Amino acid sequence: MAQKAIREFDAKSILAKHWDKYFPNFTYAYETVMVQNGTELSKAAKEKKWLKEKALVAKPDMLFGKRGKNGLVLFRDSKPGDVSLAKAASWIDEKSSSNQSVYFSFHGDTPSGDAKVDMLTHFIVEPFTPHSQEEEYYISATCVGDNDVLYMSAEGGMEVEENWDKVIEVSFPITATEEEIEDKIRKNIPKDVAKDDKEAFAEFAIGFFRAYRELNFAYLEINPFVLQGKKVELLDMVAKLDDTAGFMMKDEWGNVDFPTSFGMEEKSPEVLAIEDADSKSGASLKLTILKPEARVWTMVAGGGASVVYADTIADLAGIEDLANYGEYSGGPTTSETKFYAETILDLMTRGKDVKGRDKVLIIGGAIANFTDVAKTFTGIIQAFDNYADKMKEVGIKIYVRRGGPNYEKGLKDIKEAADRLGLYIEVYGPETHVTDIVRMALTK
């Protein structure tokens, strides 16, 4: 996936790094730290004096919003703006010591939907900035359809969604020139922006939108930001980067992290290993584990075909039986395929089906354009060699369907190997409809 969310701290750090380029007439103190616990915060205070000198705000920095409504923004001890370093440190230790429930959507102040439960591991700490509601502005930018859209509002803060009718949307084609963009932004500054702030707002918005474009953000939001003359405070930020631009943004982004979102299961070592192999290969290797105890496992070639197989399994057996989703494509080497197959076989043979049925392994794929079927199957056969005993113990029926370069040899080889190893296998070529093996496997 090309668009990846980053932490608020990283978003601010990227803007701060390029501040003078995009906002030459504004100042931003960049007083912000990210810590994982109270001790780290106390340590940080040795270098960052403001942590001791100023009242603080602390909140989790883990890709989710609505932190205020979830009660996860610390800005008061006994009254707003009195949070000390010690208080912030103890609050972080408390919040990070046990699972927290977080709601992702609200009706007014009432949570809706289910809460996600997970540990809080990353916190961002900044100075408390006294300001009035009127000073809070909203700005964001993203791509909608083929255009970039800039959203601006004089009503920033927690209620921006409730006040969405006051948000001005300005849309730009990708080919818009610097001058056209500047001109259009100036003409569309929200009416409610204070008269004295109008010029500064326009200038800030122009710089913001340029930073969004040139730094390859996929989404960038500051809500709210506060304009106090030439001084800007970025109170809350959300950002996504287009990670396909990573190769040309190495210096611009610095060392940026793409964390899993709160409440998402940590990636298993197997998934991480496949991701690692994928990143080192010119071919594509993808694996998502959906339900490791389920009966049906897939090892399908091709981004499109893998989806069709998943669709068909869901249609015919329901998703309760589907253990994984994944695909390999782009002509992986024999050893890459072997590694991929072994990873799946390893996961698949850790236990028997709870209902005592045979497990099903779908080795599927469309008719390949250029991937050598015999070569990729050689890797799968090598994995069979290593896992045959475990496979027999668990009870696995293998269904193969594939076409493309060298497929006759590939199909013959895999059939011979399975027979030699005493594994149950059925093998089909392009004359059989691509997903027909799913029907055969699941109706038996």
Next chain:
Amino acid sequence: MAQLFTRDTQAIFWNNNTTAIQRMLDYDYTIKREKPSVAAIVAPTSNSKFDKFFYGPDEIMIPLYRNTTEAKAAQPQADVLLNFASFRTAYEVTMEALEMGGFSSIMVTAEGIPERLARKMNAIARAKNVTVIGPATVGAIAPGAFKIANIGGTIENIVQSKLHRAGSCGLVTRSGGLFNELSNIIAINADGIAEGVAIGGDRFVGSVFIDNLLRMEANPEVKYMLLLGEVGGTEEYKVIEAVKSGQIKKPIIAWCIGTIAKYYDSGVQFGHAGASANGDMETAEAKNKAMKEVGIHVPASFNNLPEIISAVYHELHAEGVIKDIHEPAMNVCPSVRKSKQFICTISDDRGDEAHYCGYPISSVATPDTGFTIGDVMSILWFKKRYPRWAVDFLETVLKTVADHGPAVSGAHNAKVTARAGKDVISSLISGLLTIGPRFGGAIDDAAKYFKYAKDHDMTPNDFLNHMKKEGIPIPGIGHRIKSLKNPDLRVEGLKKYAAANFPSTPLLDYALTVEQLTTSKKENLILNVDGTIGILMVDMWRALGYADEEIDVFINAGALNAFFILGRSIGFIGHILDEKRLGMPMYRHPMDDILYDVKLAENL
């Protein structure tokens, strides 16, 4: 443009992806195309001028160029760019081609081009009316006419899936693997496809479903369309609108894959980068439902696609909209082929009579053919027949250099060898072996240095200084005894011929200004016969329309020296035959003509 490609379409292939190019040529051979579908290859890091590929059982050469500009200049008719650059450079390659113009479609294979760059590239291409296929695609095909790279897979699969000749379905997919699969399904259940495009899996692709379907609507070969969509994005709704508004009237069969996505969080990425639903409208279900509502043929599941294809096809066939296809004859690519060790581009001795560059020998040999030896030289040396004035000049050169008496080193060697009792060939070779930088080589160097000076706009004075700095006497300048007052009549003859017959002689004119300067320093620093020949050769090639680079290739290959070698061989053979007739004894050089300066070794 109702058709994406025709049987005449040719492409420039960016990156020498030999497997994919070979697949295209196998396809061309199978469908009996007149010209190969790849006209040129851009190979930025290669120093070769061409690469060899099989064309059926034979091999052909496809020219290589260092960049798109050169390739396009040499092959202006090639209006498809197959951009196989990596995701790091694919954008620049496309933009350069868009800037250059002259391309009707550009296919981009790289996956994961930065989104902003992909968007910009797509928008600019659209504004210039250039169809971008991809990024992240395996390409497109117009069966029986033109196929991009690997699409359709192996030639066996192509024939099996009836992609070697036009059927009646217009096929548009995102996925490349499923494109292949559907071609096969359509071949089994209907009569194959008329045109097909895999638009690519990235979020931002150039031509989208609607662009391709509208073109197919206008293409009379296409009788019905099959669209395979995916979860994510709203492109299918544009198709729905076009059907509603009557813009598309031909029957459409459609299915969106990714119905499974509804069961999982957005965190699970199914399939391509573009496949992720933002909101209910982008789910596969919603799109399938909406398509069905406007009368698009939507099956119950992907598994039911074959039957719906068969039903639509048979209905159109029964109505007479689709006619039966007369299966065309095709070539069969041999399964075992051997790459050739040697290449010959000038003559051919296969068949009844040997050819000189396309001319049977009998058509050039006798006087009534109008060919002289100069004509034969021009076709065998330079692969085309030169006009009369140039042929006459070549012969003039040969005649002028044929001999220069027995005292020059080559003739002397030939005579000495002949007197040693050796045969004609040994004697000739011993004479020829003296030809080089000091004997005869001035022709090459004169052409090279004078051309360099003129190309760099050097004044005669600049040129003299330049040569002084190089430490080389100016080649082609100077004679033992001749001077302006006592001119070399051979040179006068060449100059006179050129003045009367060459369209223009810019390099000779320049050389004469240099001569004015050199003779003002020393009388005998005239433009000599070697210099005149070399310089006039360059003028001749210029007048014949050769590019600078081509002339440099001739000079560097030693073509000028070759005139001297050929011409002077006539003289050497004369001297050898002379010796044989005279029956002169073995030659021994008189000892009193040798200065001996050898000391006795000290420790004997």
